[in-house]
Amino acid sequence: MANLQQRRSQNIDGDFYVDRSCINCDTCRWMAPNIYRQEGSKSAVYHQPSNSEERIQALEALLACPTASIGTVEKPQEIKLVQSRFPLLIAENIYHCGYHSESSFGAASYLIQRPSGNILVDSPRFAPPLVKQIEQMGGVKYMYLTHRDDVADHRKFNAHFGCDRILHQDEISQNTKDVEIVLTGTENYQLADDLLIITVPGHTEGHTVLLYDNKFLFTGDHLAWSDNYHQLIAFRRACWYSWTELTKSMAKLTNYNFEWVLPGHGRRHHADAQKMQQELAKCLEWMQKAA
Numbered sequence: 001m002a003n004l005q006q007r008r009s010q011n012i013d014g015d016f017y018v019d020r021s022c023i024n025c026d027t028c029r030w031m032a033p034n035i036y037r038q039e040g041s042k043s044a045v046y047h048q049p050s051n052s053e054e055r056i057q058a059l060e061a062l063l064a065c066p067t068a069s070i071g072t073v074e075k076p077q078e079i080k081l082v083q084s085r086f087p088l089l090i091a092e093n094i095y096h097c098g099y100h101s102e103s104s105f106g107a108a109s110y111l112i113q114r115p116s117g118n119i120l121v122d123s124p125r126f127a128p129p130l131v132k133q134i135e136q137m138g139g140v141k142y143m144y145l146t147h148r149d150d151v152a153d154h155r156k157f158n159a160h161f162g163c164d165r166i167l168h169q170d171e172i173s174q175n176t177k178d179v180e181i182v183l184t185g186t187e188n189y190q191l192a193d194d195l196l197i198i199t200v201p202g203h204t205e206g207h208t209v210l211l212y213d214n215k216f217l218f219t220g221d222h223l224a225w226s227d228n229y230h231q232l233i234a235f236r237r238a239c240w241y242s243w244t245e246l247t248k249s250m251a252k253l254t255n256y257n258f259e260w261v262l263p264g265h266g267r268r269h270h271a272d273a274q275k276m277q278q279e280l281a282k283c284l285e286w287m288q289k290a291a
Contacts, residue, residue: 002071010039014048015072016058022069025106028061030267036061036070043069056082066100066125083129087111087137090268091260094216097124097134101152107221107264109150112212116192117141120163121210121218122264123152131160139163142191145179146220147171147207150264154179166191168199170206183208198256202246203239209253217258223250223283224266232261232269232283236290247287254280 006019016035018028022042029036029043035058037046049055059082062070076082087095087110095111101124111134112119120143124130134140140163145151148171155175158165164180172179183189183206189197196211203221210218217223226233234246257273271279 001068004071004073007071008039008042008044010042010044012045012048014045015074016045016048016062017071017073018043018045019069019071021067023067023102023105025066025100026265027064027066027100027106027108028070031061031064032057056085060085060088060098064098064100066102066104066106084133086130086133090262091216091270094212094260094262097130099125099127099130101125104150104152104264107150107152108262109152109264110218110262111137111140112216113137114141114194119144119195119210119212120157121262122146122150122220123154123157126153126156126160134161142166142181144191144197144210144218145171145176146209146218146222146264147204148173148176149204150220151176166197168206168208170201171204196256198252200246200249200252202242202249203235205241207241207249211256211258214257216260216262217253217256219261219263221264222246223253223261224263225261225269227267229286231286232279233266234283234287235265236287238265243287243291247284247291250280250284250287254284 002019007017011017024042036043049058086098093113097109100106109122109124118138118140120140140161143163143165145167166181167179168183186199194213197208199208200222209222259273261269
């Protein structure tokens with residue numbers, strides 16, 4: 001829980017605050033940009049909620065914070081209501097799980113609700129309110145893991161839901177050696193008619209992305225939108241394997257149509273398929289210059 005005694009001086013006076021345990025993961029800033037922003041090397045509250053909608057968004061960010069660094073002076077009476085809102089609907093049958101994990105440095109995870117079996121994309125915290133809601137939504141058939149960094153509480157979800165975990169061989173560690181489906185090589189993997197796993201080495205050696213219904217691309221740490229650059233980007237300063245391979249992998253995505261970029265880190269982005277291809281081309285040009 002956030003500690004009022006550790007409240008950052010950069011917070012504006014009022015009920016909500018961020019304490020000094022913040023790891024600057026950006027979660028609260030993209031979930032509730034009207035409330036939180038970066039001040040120095042961490043987040044802070046720059047605007048106290050002024051209506052019920054802003055207050056709900058501020059509380060959603062509070063619950064999602066991976067380090068419980070957001071607090072309120074007064075106990076929030078709406079907390080159970082806000083807990084019941086997760087997973088948060090993004091579009092159609094795609095949800096943001098919230099409850100980010102510190103071990104994944106606050107990476108976002110997602111739920112795809114499908115009649116033939118739900119897919120959990122990367123791992124949130126195994127938080128009882130979230131687990132209960134996912135149970136009511138049909139459980140989890142597959143737990144797809146983009147890469148080694150964002151596996152978090154995968155074992156707990158596997159034990160609870162009996163889901164098959166999917167991870168590339170080059171991403172497996174001692175922590176994930178017992179995953180049920182191991183991807184190998186550089187070929188794509190057709191998990192179902194509407195689910196294609198695309199290999200995109202670069203950020204890490206065995207990184208993959210998931211294309212659902214030729215519309216939603218779950219990108220892990222491969223591709224994201226940057227509000228600072230106003231374009232799609234890859235993470236040059238967090239490329240752990242090969243920028244050259246990452247650039248090749250990005251070019252590979254021009255072979256596919258999609259309208260949503262749903263990343264682990266960075267901001268999500270939505271555009272029609274033609275505009276998205278233009279944005280991808282701009283990203284590739286930027287990457288080549290950054291090489």
